[in-house]
Each structure stands twice: as C-alpha cells, then as structure tokens.
Amino acid sequence: MLIYDLKDGQKICIRRAQESDSKELVSMSIKMGGESDNLTFGIDDYYLTDDQHKILISNIKQRDNCLYIVAVLNNKIVGSLSFLAFQRRRMMHRGDLGIAVLKDYWSLGIGTALMDYFFKWAYSNGTIKKIDLQVREDNITAINLYNKFGFKIEGKISRGMNVDNKYYDIYYMGKNI
Numbered sequence: 570m571l572i573y574d575l576k577d578g579q580k581i582c583i584r585r586a587q588e589s590d591s592k593e594l595v596s597m598s599i600k601m602g603g604e605s606d607n608l609t610f611g612i613d614d615y616y617l618t619d620d621q622h623k624i625l626i627s628n629i630k631q632r633d634n635c636l637y638i639v640a641v642l643n644n645k646i647v648g649s650l651s652f653l654a655f656q657r658r659r660m661m662h663r664g665d666l667g668i669a670v671l672k673d674y675w676s677l678g679i680g681t682a683l684m685d686y687f688f689k690w691a692y693s694n695g696t697i698k699k700i701d702l703q704v705r706e707d708n709i710t711a712i713n714l715y716n717k718f719g720f721k722i723e724g725k726i727s728r729g730m731n732v733d734n735k736y737y738d739i740y741y742m743g744k745n746i
Contacts, residue, residue: 570585571682586629587626595618595619595622597649598617607704607711634662636650640674647679648674648683650683661696662696663700664697665701668683668702681717688718692746699743699745700743704740705730706737706738706740719744721744
C-alpha cells in the first residue's frame with residue numbers, strides 16, 4: 570500500500586485488489602462503461618459478475634507476474650490498474666496493462682499514482698521485461714500519461730474499436746523494462 574498526494578491536496582491510497590473489492594469493482598466498471606467511450610466495453614457490455622471478478626482477483630494474487638491494484642479515495646474505489654502477463658515460459662516476461670479512473674476523478678493525478686505504483690512493482694518483480702497496452706488514437710490524455718512513463722507507439726490497428734457505429738483506430742503502445 571502506498572499513499573499519494575493528489576493535485577487537489579487530497580491523499581489517495583493505492584493498494585492491491587482484494588476479493589472483497591469485487592462487488593465495488595464491478596459496479597465501478599459498469600459506471601465507467603457509461604462514462605467513457607475510450608474503454609473496450611460500454612455500460613451494458615461489462616462481462617464479469619461479482620463471483621467471476623472474485624475469481625479473477627484470486628487468480629491474479631497467486632501469479633508472480635500479474636498485478637491488480639485499486640485507487641481508494643475516502644473509502645471508495647475510484648480507479649484500478651490491471652497487468653495480466655502470459656503464463657507460458659517463453660512469454661511470461663510480458664503482459665497487457667489496463668487502467669481506468671471514474672470520470673469524477675479525472676485530472677487529479679490518480680492515473681499517475683496507479684502507474685507509479687505499478688512501475689515500482691514491475692521494476693522490482695524481476696520477471697517483467699515488456700509492458701503492452703492499447704489506446705484509442707484520439708485519447709490524448711491517456712497517450713500523454715503513457716508517454717510520461719516511457720511508452721512508445723509500436724503499431725496501429727485500423728478500425729480497432731466501434732463506438733455508436735463509428736470506427737476508431739487503436740495504438741499499440743509498449744515499454745521495455
């Protein structure tokens with residue numbers, strides 16, 4: 570667990586997700602799906618139940634090369650970051666990162682705090698050598714955050730996301746450790 574100062578003077582706690590967080594995480598994810606078109610799911614499209622989310626958290630906690638963390642402000646989870654690495658020996662050095670923050674808490678530095686915690690873990694992990702993520706090419710705020718942490722655009726998939734019958738390209742970004 571680490572405590573970070575936010576831009577508005579509040580303090581946020583970043584810690585590992587627990588199975589007891591699952592119900593709140595599912596609710597938060599459903600809410601986020603309705604707040605942002607930058608996610609891979611919409612409000613009616615989040616795919617995990619509370620029980621499935623508990624299993625996901627439990628499985629991640631048992632794997633040395635995976636991490637699931639939450640941002641807690643005033644006893645409420647307001648953001649999360651997950652890193653899911655491969656389990657096959659030839660690829661267990663790399664994985665996919667996903668990050669999301671509730672809209673009411675954007676621009677406070679929560680994404681930066683989540684990324685800082687993640688990279689402290691990744692550098693100390695010893696196994697992680699490559700981090701991948703995907704981002705809509707027009708999500709400039711997220712791209713700027715990723716650039717700040719050393720990610721580079723490694724490719725682009727055209728028409729990678731469809732939101733309200735409009736297609737968006739997606740950047741593949743990566744960072745070597």
